[in-house]
Amino acid sequence: MSTHPQDPLQTGxxxxxxxxRDSSLLIEVRPTEAPLWRYWGPRLPDGARPGVxxxxxxxxxxxxLDTDQPLTxxxxxxxxxxxxxxxxxxxxxxxxxxxxxxxEVEWRLPGQAVVLHLFDDVARLRLDLSIELQPETDMLTLSxxxxxxxxxxxxxxxxxxxxxPLPGHSHTVRHYAGQHVxxxxxxxxxxxxSLWKRESRRGRTSHDCFPGAVVLTPGASxxxxxxxxxxxxxxxxxxxxxEWLHDGQYQWQMGEWLAPGEGRLEPGxxxxxxxxxxxxxxxxxxxxxxxxxxxxxxxxxWPGGRMRPRPVHLNTWEGFYxxxxxxxxxxxxxxxxAVGVERFVLDDGWFHGRHHDRAALGDWWPDASKFPQGLxxxxxxxxxxxxxxxxxxxxxxxxxxxxxxxxHPEWALQLAGRPLITARTSxxxxxxxxxxxxxCSKRSARCWPRTRSATSSGTIPAP
Numbered sequence: 457m458s459t460h461p462q463d464p465l466q467t468g469x470x471x472x473x474x475x476x477r478d479s480s481l482l483i484e485v486r487p488t489e490a491p492l493w494r495y496w497g498p499r500l501p502d503g504a505r506p507g508v509x510x511x512x513x514x515x516x517x518x519x520x521l522d523t524d525q526p527l528t529x530x531x532x533x534x535x536x537x538x539x540x541x542x543x544x545x546x547x548x549x550x551x552x553x554x555x556x557x558x559x560e561v562e563w564r565l566p567g568q569a570v571v572l573h574l575f576d577d578v579a580r581l582r583l584d585l586s587i588e589l590q591p592e593t594d595m596l597t598l599s600x601x602x603x604x605x606x607x608x609x610x611x612x613x614x615x616x617x618x619x620x621p622l623p624g625h626s627h628t629v630r631h632y633a634g635q636h637v638x639x640x641x642x643x644x645x646x647x648x649x650s651l652w653k654r655e656s657r658r659g660r661t662s663h664d665c666f667p668g669a670v671v672l673t674p675g676a677s678x679x680x681x682x683x684x685x686x687x688x689x690x691x692x693x694x695x696x697x698x699e700w701l702h703d704g705q706y707q708w709q710m711g712e713w714l715a716p717g718e719g720r721l722e723p724g725x726x727x728x729x730x731x732x733x734x735x736x737x738x739x740x741x742x743x744x745x746x747x748x749x750x751x752x753x754x755x756x757x758w759p760g761g762r763m764r765p766r767p768v769h770l771n772t773w774e775g776f777y778x779x780x781x782x783x784x785x786x787x788x789x790x791x792x793x794a795v796g797v798e799r800f801v802l803d804d805g806w807f808h809g810r811h812h813d814r815a816a817l818g819d820w821w822p823d824a825s826k827f828p829q830g831l832x833x834x835x836x837x838x839x840x841x842x843x844x845x846x847x848x849x850x851x852x853x854x855x856x857x858x859x860x861x862x863x864h865p866e867w868a869l870q871l872a873g874r875p876l877i878t879a880r881t882s883x884x885x886x887x888x889x890x891x892x893x894x895x896c897s898k899r900s901a902r903c904w905p906r907t908r909s910a911t912s913s914g915t916i917p918a919p
Contacts, residue, residue, distance in 0.1 A: 471505050472561065472570060474587065476594035479736050481587075483529065483572075484510055490528035490556040490574055493621040496596075498682065498738050517702060527621055527707050529572060529585055530556065530600070540651070540699050542709055543583070544613040545719075547606060551579040564588075580606035585618065595751035596686075599731045604721040612719030614695075615711060617732040622684060622698065622706035625673050629698055630741075632666040639663050647671070647698060647706065655695035655713050659884070659910025667694040667710070670741060679740045685748070686710060686734030694730075715913070767798035767844060778805035778812060781826050786837050793841035800838045801846030806831065808859065814881045817853045818860030853882040860885075870912045877911045884910050
């Protein structure tokens, strides 16, 4: 690579460079198309640039199009790109082919954060691709916003959060499968010319299809070698794939999986993708993990500016199951404090009518037969022992046998004319259902699980 700057006014192209501590990315910006991916990998010297534009430095394959079709930041369908597209959309069967014709570059933080505003004046679309590389952690964060500039509804079938290039010598993708009580089963699969794809329609991250992966190059190990990793900052339906390209490289896309009819944009509306966080490391899988850990710690707003040690935690579930009453629970709390427990969590069974797992999810107020005075006295007792108080809730679920469902059956996820499918004798509730009231003191925490996959994911009108 050359280190001599190019004059974009004379050459008709320019380069965008983002540098982290140990990684860099380069994008070639041209005046009449979507920017081209040139590099993502180990740190380059400041000022390093390719010697020539991408199309000037490689021949055309035989019996292919007369115009080179390199990987762009948003490869699109219908105008010469035959690989997987980052956008699939149409307006009633029209405008199904997209090709971005110009790009406006907006630096949010020079050398670190940029937004590429891409315009397709034929399909009447704008895509805003945000890219940020944190220098301290080598964490790359990417997301897209698609805006419908037309005068009719745009139906989106797929919109990747972003597209990333992977080097041609990438040889293994590591991902995770599993199920309840058998989670995070490591899976290593060879990267070949066949498409590698994983997707989940469960409405959550799921045990069987974790929304992330690690890509290894030859010689990579836990502590050495070049590896790439990424995951979607999203706990809903998701999809990712890695595809071999005809120039010998790979592309990696990740984003939200959309159900039929889910991604509809009225004129002027925008669709925001989840963020994709990614990193690369020359220090193997442990170096990659260290990048993710450092970035997550930096992102959270820790009291006092730093993460505190996790408190020693005791949960009432195995001690009482649903049979929770103030006297025995207080006795357990006192015994817990005596041996150094720092957080005491009241688990399932505390709320109205909850005497077994077949009823009462959704009725989030203290059960009068167990806590006739509410939870205040128990909370004060736990706090008085020097411990935090925690409370188990599952507000995204509702039992058929509950006051909530009897009063508002429309607050359960459901499709008109289709049966409601239970899991652990419960259904998923909609965002219209009220969540549990604020009944904890300031020195408290909530234990909020997500224990079932979403089915019948629709709503019916309120009566």
